[in-house]
Amino acid sequence: MSGHSGEAPGFGVQREPEVCKLIDTTICMGCKACEVACVEWNDMPFGPTTFDNTYQTMPETRWNFWNLIKFNEHQREDGTVQWLMRKDQCMHCADPGCLRACPADGAIVQYVNGIVDFQQENCIGCEFCVSGCPYDIPKFNPATKKVYKCTLCSDRVGQGLEPACIKACPTGCLKFGTKEDMKYIAEERAKQLRENFGFAQAGVYDPQSIGGTHVVYVLHDASDPERYGGLPKDPVIPWSYTVWKWLAKPVLGTLSLMGLVGVLMHYVSVGPRRPQPEPPLKEGTDVHRG
Amino acid sequence: MWLKDDGTTLSGNWLYCGSWTEAGALTQRRGTEDPSELGIYPNWAWSWPANRRVLYNRASCDGNGKPWDPSRRQVWWDEAKQSWIGNDVPDFKADSTPKDHMGPFIMNPEGVGRLFVPLGAMADGPFSEFYEPIESPIANPLHPNQSSNPVVKKYKTDLDKYGTVDQGFNVICTTYRLTEHYHYWTKNNPMNVQLVPEPFVEVPAELADRMGIRGGENVRVTSARSQ
Numbered sequence: 001m002s003g004h005s006g007e008a009p010g011f012g013v014q015r016e017p018e019v020c021k022l023i024d025t026t027i028c029m030g031c032k033a034c035e036v037a038c039v040e041w042n043d044m045p046f047g048p049t050t051f052d053n054t055y056q057t058m059p060e061t062r063w064n065f066w067n068l069i070k071f072n073e074h075q076r077e078d079g080t081v082q083w084l085m086r087k088d089q090c091m092h093c094a095d096p097g098c099l100r101a102c103p104a105d106g107a108i109v110q111y112v113n114g115i116v117d118f119q120q121e122n123c124i125g126c127e128f129c130v131s132g133c134p135y136d137i138p139k140f141n142p143a144t145k146k147v148y149k150c151t152l153c154s155d156r157v158g159q160g161l162e163p164a165c166i167k168a169c170p171t172g173c174l175k176f177g178t179k180e181d182m183k184y185i186a187e188e189r190a191k192q193l194r195e196n197f198g199f200a201q202a203g204v205y206d207p208q209s210i211g212g213t214h215v216v217y218v219l220h221d222a223s224d225p226e227r228y229g230g231l232p233k234d235p236v237i238p239w240s241y242t243v244w245k246w247l248a249k250p251v252l253g254t255l256s257l258m259g260l261v262g263v264l265m266h267y268v269s270v271g272p273r274r275p276q277p278e279p280p281l282k283e284g285t286d287v288h289r290g
Numbered sequence: 291m292w293l294k295d296d297g298t299t300l301s302g303n304w305l306y307c308g309s310w311t312e313a314g315a316l317t318q319r320r321g322t323e324d325p326s327e328l329g330i331y332p333n334w335a336w337s338w339p340a341n342r343r344v345l346y347n348r349a350s351c352d353g354n355g356k357p358w359d360p361s362r363r364q365v366w367w368d369e370a371k372q373s374w375i376g377n378d379v380p381d382f383k384a385d386s387t388p389k390d391h392m393g394p395f396i397m398n399p400e401g402v403g404r405l406f407v408p409l410g411a412m413a414d415g416p417f418s419e420f421y422e423p424i425e426s427p428i429a430n431p432l433h434p435n436q437s438s439n440p441v442v443k444k445y446k447t448d449l450d451k452y453g454t455v456d457q458g459f460n461v462i463c464t465t466y467r468l469t470e471h472y473h474y475w476t477k478n479n480p481m482n483v484q485l486v487p488e489p490f491v492e493v494p495a496e497l498a499d500r501m502g503i504r505g506g507e508n509v510r511v512t513s514a515r516s517q
Contacts, residue, residue, distance in 0.1 A: 031469040032485050039481060046480040049487045053505035057485050065484075196322070 018114040019157060020182035021166065022175040023087050024189055024218040025228065026199075029171055030055060030069055030085040037168035038067035038089075041153065061088060063139035066150040067165055070229030086217070086228040087165070087174070090137045090150035092116045094211030097237035098149075101132025103249075114179065114214040115154045120146040134210065134235035152214065182216060189218050209234045305338040316341065326377035328362055342379040348394035349403070355388040413441045425514075427455045427462065453514030461497070463511065 035057060039046075044064040049057060056071045072084040096116045102108040107122040108129060118129075118138070125145035129138045138147045153163035161167075162176040175182060186204040193202035203222025206212050217231070225231035293299050293307045301307035309316050321333025330343050337343055344350075347364045351357050355367025355374070365376030367388055374380035386392045393401015406416035414421075421439040422430045430437040444450070453459030467473070468486055476482040491511060493503065503509055510517060 029469075033469075035485060036481050039484070046484050049484050051486075051488045051490050051506070055486075192320075196320070 016112045017178040017180070018112075019152070019214060020114070020177065020179040021092075021152065021163065021215045022177075022182040022186050022218070023215065024173045024175075024186075025084065025086050026189075026193060026202075026218060026220055027171050028069070028085040028087065028173040030071060030083075031170065032057065032069055033168040033170060034087060034165035034174065035065070035067050035069060037164040038150075039065065041156070041164035042066070042151075061137065061139060061149075063141040063148040066090070066148070072227060072229050074227045082220070084220070084228050086231065088135075088229060089165075089215065090116065090152065091135055092150075092152055092214035093134075093235075094213065095237070097132035097134055097210070097241060098129035098138055099132075100237055101128040101241040103128060111154065113157070115152045115157065116214075117151050117154050118147060118149055120144070120148070123147055128241075132237060132241045134232055134237060179212075179214065186216050186218050190222070193218070193220065205231065207232070207235050209236055308340055309336050309338070326363070328364070328377060330378055332378075340379050342381050344378055344381070346381055346394050346396070346403070347376070347378050348374070348380065348382040348396075351394075353388055353391070414439055425453050425459060427460045449515060451514040457514065459512075459514060463491075463513075 038044075044066075047062060047064055052059065054071055057068060058065065061068045066089055068088045070086045070088045072086070074082040074084055076082060092115055094114065096108070096110060098118075099108045099110055099116060103126060104122055104124045106119055107124065108116065108118055110116050123146045125140070125147065127138075127140050127147060129147055130136075130140060138149045140147050153161070153165075156163055166174045166176040175185060177185075183204070183206065186206075190202045190204050193199040199220045201221040201223045203219060205217035205219055205222060205225055217225075217228075219225060219228065221227070225233050293301055293304060299307060316336040319333050319335055322331065323333060324331050332341065332343070344364055350359070350362075350364040351366055357363040357366055363376065364378045365374055365380040365382070367373075368375045372385060372387065374382050374384050374386075382394065382396065383392060395401055395403045398404065405418075407418070408416065420430070420432055421442075422428065422437045424438045424442065424444070426437065444452075470485040471477065471482050491509060493501070493509075498504070
């Protein structure tokens with residue numbers, strides 16, 4: 001029992017943790033189990049691929065292939081080669097460029113848990129999100145005229161399950177949990193790589209230029225993420241979309257609202273439109289009645 | 291540490307007994323201390339069986355249980371304790387005194403190591419030996435006059451032809467598997483085919499330069515038997 005007259009303090013307060021996917025590139029072995037799991041869970045139609053002189057399934061993600069391991073060969077200064085594998089998919093940015101760019105209400109949504117999801121029924125197919133994304137993730141399907149990308153398995157996460165790719169990973173390279181927990185594990189792993197395994201530059205990729213991401217990487221060398229298949233060091237959303245979302249859209253919205261307000265004020269001050277008096281007949285016009 | 295028949299221990303495979311104790315998963319330990327300075331690292335992860343780092347380590351001691359090399363003492367017989375002790379976990383019956391003359395290779399009935407395959411199990415003799423494959427383009431560096439195995443069974447049908455360097459078969463080729471396919475069985479599964487759509491050969495860059503082929507080009511792979 002509590003002496004507090006109302007509900008106990010904190011009653012009804014629920015944690016709304018932000019979710020996060022952790023990808024430890026140092027223990028990815030490139031088996032592509034996550035690619036298959038993604039295609040299977042999301043019931044994607046298959047598309048043809050061609051062998052292009054690499055183990056990589058295809059050059060980049062497709063509208064029906066959201067999860068792609070990028071295989072990169074990096075030559076160190078001493079001539080030895082490092083084979084770097086990075087799982088490429090939507091990063092679920094805290095400040096999503098796609099969402100900024102999207103003009104259609106409800107086509108792109110960001111949930112409280114951080115997942116950025118596309119609602120195809122509201123998509124108008126303008127493809128602004130494609131150019132707004134710093135990671136080149138949203139992909140247009142010309143057949144349906146809609147844009148698609150990784151949902152971080154929001155349908156699974158909503159039921160308390162981990163995303164399909166995490167479930168399939170055999171090495172423990174992929175982990176899923178709260179952003180706080182994943183950041184802690186990632187930093188501990190990076191520390192271990194620096195102190196015990198000789199990767200002096202090991203670190204965590206969680207770019208603050210877009211407010212962090214809900215997919216974080218552990219990299220052998222965080223000083224040069226570009227070598228992992230073009231992972232931008234400081235990703236930026238094109239300024240035009242910042243202008244669109246934070247300047248043009250509010251300003252234009254305000255202007256149109258002011259137009260409405262003006263109409264209302266006119267109604268209040270002048271009153272409704274009244275029947276206009278008939279124009280006076282021209283003098284000298286002969287009118288015959290009856 | 292040892293499997294018991296009273297239900298207090300559980301082990302899928304006896305080798306892993308003791309890897310998970312009241313202290314948790316010993317396989318996840320990351321202790322970097324190495325008191326003996328022999329590279330044993332007893333608190334780093336866990337090795338089967340019984341966290342033992344060197345199998346048959348009794349063989350590092352002479353008949354009296356004294357290390358052959360006093361500067362690298364793995365295990366030894368402690369007369370006072372009447373027990374085998376050491377920097378590593380002794381791979382031996384702990385209370386078997388050297389006077390019992392029990393051999394260090396405890397998995398063989400004779401208690402000693404085997405350099406040969408007994409009981410005539412191998413047609414080419416009791417001792418292990420290296421032979422080049424029949425079609426190898428080089429002579430066996432160990433004994434060039436007998437390059438390949440003299441007792442290997444050669445089939446003699448019309449299809450069983452063997453190529454030589456003179457005929458142009460001068461490149462060594464080997465096959466391997468992919469994680470994306472199970473042999474060729476999965477070649478009609480669209481999901482696997484999407485990942486690796488066609489067979490390919492990997493050629494070292496230097497050899498490819500010499501043969502004038504570039505990545506992504508089609509090549510024809512031939513042997514004396516087929517192509």
